[in-house]
Amino acid sequence: MTPRRSLPAFSNRRPAGFSLTEVLVALSITSIVVLAVGSAFVFVVRGWTDSDARLAAQQNLRTGVEEFYREVRLTGTCLLPSATTPPANFKPLDGSYSGGAGTDTLTVQSNTKCAIGTLIALNPCNACTTISLDNVNNFAAGMYAYIYQANSLPPRGEPFVVLSVNAAAKTLAVTPKPPAPYTITQNYSADSTNGYSSVYGLEQRMYQITTIGGVPTLTMTTLNTAATPIAKGIEKLGITYTLNRVYQASPSCDAQTGGSPNLCVVNLPGSAADWQLVRSVTVILGARSTGRVRGAGGDGYLHLSEIFQITPRNFVFMITRL
Secondary structure (H helix, E strand, C coil): CCCCCCCCCCCCCCCCCCCHHHHHHHHHHHHHHHHHHHHHHHHHHHHHHHHHHHHHHHHHHHHHHHHHHHHHHHCCCCCCCCCCCCCCCCCCEEEECCCCCCECEEEEEECCCCCEEEECCCCCEECCCEEEECCCCCCCCCCEEEEEECCCCCCEEEEEEEEEEECCCCEEEECCCCCCCCCCCCEECEECCCEECEEEEEEEEEEEEEEECCEEEEEEEECCCCCEEEEECEEEEEEEEEEEEECCCCCCCCEECCCCCCEEEECCCCCHHHHCCEEEEEEEEEEECCCCCCCCCCCCCCEEEEEEEECCCCCCCCCCCC
8 A cells, every 4th residue: 555645735925024015115105204304304493593593683683772772871971070061072972974874883982980080280281291190090001081171261172092000100191192182282281270170081982884704793893992793683773863952944954853842853963062962862773684584585684673762871961951
């Protein structure tokens, strides 16, 4: 009897691994997911970038506003007595007008350290190179100063640069470098008959718009330093001045405040007498983002602006307010 051979049972199990179709489908799904995640990441990053640019522009504008508020309010601090009429060359507030281009400049002067000294009796300064004072506290070499004689007719004064300070002798050395405002050119008395002259420390800051690295920037220049960046992205600086004078027709005034009294507004005071009538300063400050922002406008930059009015608190020439 011939033995029966057993045959292997039939099996329909699939071979191990994935088919080509499955691999292609998986790759397609993975690509779609990666693309979606990548697009979402790019969208989020761009959103962060745009948000940062907006916040930076707002902060830069805020910095510029705070700078002007502080410095204009401090203008005239610890300078000439309010009861005196200042010389024509004494301008704690000065500036220039750009004809509406938005690139005006503003120069402010103050004496925040309150460096003040009176000439010692019988030691006048006759175009001198050394000044003897009763007090040299807070004066420093290289600083600006202003010598002033109140009882001269007209009141006399001029700025100069302090070359050095001798605290023991209570003297200031005046730089001999001509021309003014580096050196003293006039005579200043120091006696009871002709009157006593005084010297005041003088800090000067000029604000203007400068392009740095292709970005418009608000800068500050002092007597001893070059233009220093204050706030990036500041692209517009416009200034008008309200005078303590009733409005008159052009060309005396460029605009009017309205109301009662209706005061004169000028783009720039035209004389020393007008500078002494400045009642308030109106500043238009414009800022843009330092980078492009989606949906910001035609040029791709976000533009912001602020209009604010500042009243100087320390002007020595504030006559009766109208």
